[in-house]
Amino acid sequence: MASLRVLVGCKRVIDYAVKIRVRPDALGVVTDGVKHSMNPFDENAIEEAVRMKQKKVVKEIIAVSCGPTQSQETIRTALAMGADRGIHIEVPKGTEENLQPLAVAKIFAKLVEKEKPDVVILGKQAIDDDSNQTTQLLAGILEWPQGTMASVVEHSDGKLKITREVDGGLEDISVNLPAVISADLRLNEPRYATLPNIMKAKKKKIEKMSPEDLGVDVTPRLKVLKVVDPPVRAAGDKVPDVATLMDKLKERGHI
């Protein structure tokens, strides 16, 4: 039985069910007093690592989150799901919006140097910025193979067989370890953190550091110019019959 070490990323984001409101300064969305949770794709990532541990393929799971103090809650959820210990890369409150994928990838690269995992699993994208970049950037920095949008991951003999969800369908690839994977929604159905496990998780260790401790410059390279609501949906037209419908569709170039 292999005994791999896995590093898993989990990001604290606004809960997917919340109605987002654009901030008055139009540079972002309102986050104060708004419910936050673990990014859904990161739940898939943690779940996959936990399942691999249950199958005795993995021996240690380290959950990592980059963000303000409250990111510790996200790490605690990961610990309650089955991760063994956590690392919190803390940034001052209010600056977490400026933590962009390249900076996060560099942080993870330094953690890889420190913790020497065999696999890094990240969620495919965060639901706040929808970047879908960190995995790919990290693989590039480390020069490790990558399996992104993974919906199936199987381990055998130091390799991972991965099924990727791509535009045309499914793609099967095989990657040598060590490797970086990004988890897609259909990879698994994540377990709920149960009260007994939440209590046990309080005893698990979370190490705290800053990007500076790792020697990483997290200055953002991209600047947000404007954030706006999508246009309000205009009322439709009612037409008396199919013939008129066809005319209107042709008029507007839809057919």
Add this chain to the structure above:
Amino acid sequence: AVVSTQSTGISESARNLHGTDESFHPTRAPEAVVTPHTTEQVSAVMRICNENKVPVVPFGTGTGFEGGVGAMYGGISLALHKMTDIVEVNSSDFDATVRAGVTRHQLNDWIKEDGLQFPIDPGAGASVCGMCATSASGTNAVRYGTMRENVLNMEVVLADGRVIHTAGKGSRAKKTSCGYNLTNLFVGSEGTLGLITQATVRLYGIPEATAAAISSFPTVASAVETVVQVLQCGIPVARMEFLNPDMISACNSYSNLDLKVAPTLFFEFIGSPSGVEEQAQLAEELCTYNEGDNFTWATAQEDRTRLWKARHNCWYAVKAGYPGLHAYSTDVVVPVSRLPEIVEYCHDLAGEMGVPAPIVGHVGDGNFHCFLLSDQNDAVEVDRIK
């Protein structure tokens, strides 16, 4: 004006939508739909309707099976789905207070990170306050009870617009020996005594481990015997459901499963990982003792979801499996010891009438639904069903 024109609907489609639910009862559309946002607005609307003798029918999610939303006497439909706030969650006290538009799925999503759940599961995506009004039950009543056991307090707007709190304003006491039990008067009042605008409900911990199991049986009687024995052995099942062969076929086609077409029991066990295994083993022994076979059990989330999705989609599986036929849902509760008898009776009766009768039941409570299918256009058949 009490509510804005945007919150009032008189279009045919809006009215029809609010006069229809999941039952076989035909649409009884109201004359208008009013959608308030606050208790004050609800109260003001009720006052006006009371003064002008306008009938009012409350509308939550329209997922009921008993025709509760039909505007039998005209009037308005008071739609409460815009009141979507989760007012407070007290995790250490295991209670939550929600407004009328909050569905149970919405509440569960909100509290799951704290390891909590609101487990009453009537199958549909019902609103919590709607569940109060109908005293909803469901697949895990055998473990968690029904709404009667799980509502601590409600804010209700009465017919004349007065606002009351059934257990006293702000109360979320788990138990009390004082005062009249108004809370349980309103639970199950089906919108006849007032509009429930807010409810405080009991929460439970999400179990550490869950396992699902199924077993098929040669006869209905042997399946139901097993149920009685499981209860007598004190296995604390979370769910125990019975599906007859007709229902299994419908579920197989609808959800792409290949379950053996025979009387079948679905179990769910909860507890610690070792506890759950013990329960499953004992249940397997009991099934085998009653000539059950194919006992299969699963712990992985997807497998359990798949098995239970089949059971949840029963209603839609039935409709899809018998296109063109109308399903008349029945809801019967008997003492558990009389279960074998009544299910057999139902089965035989349907056979005699020549109509398909898929049966699904919360057998742990002695409760089951027999869906009688008929061609709505065949008046003779419809009459016989009634």
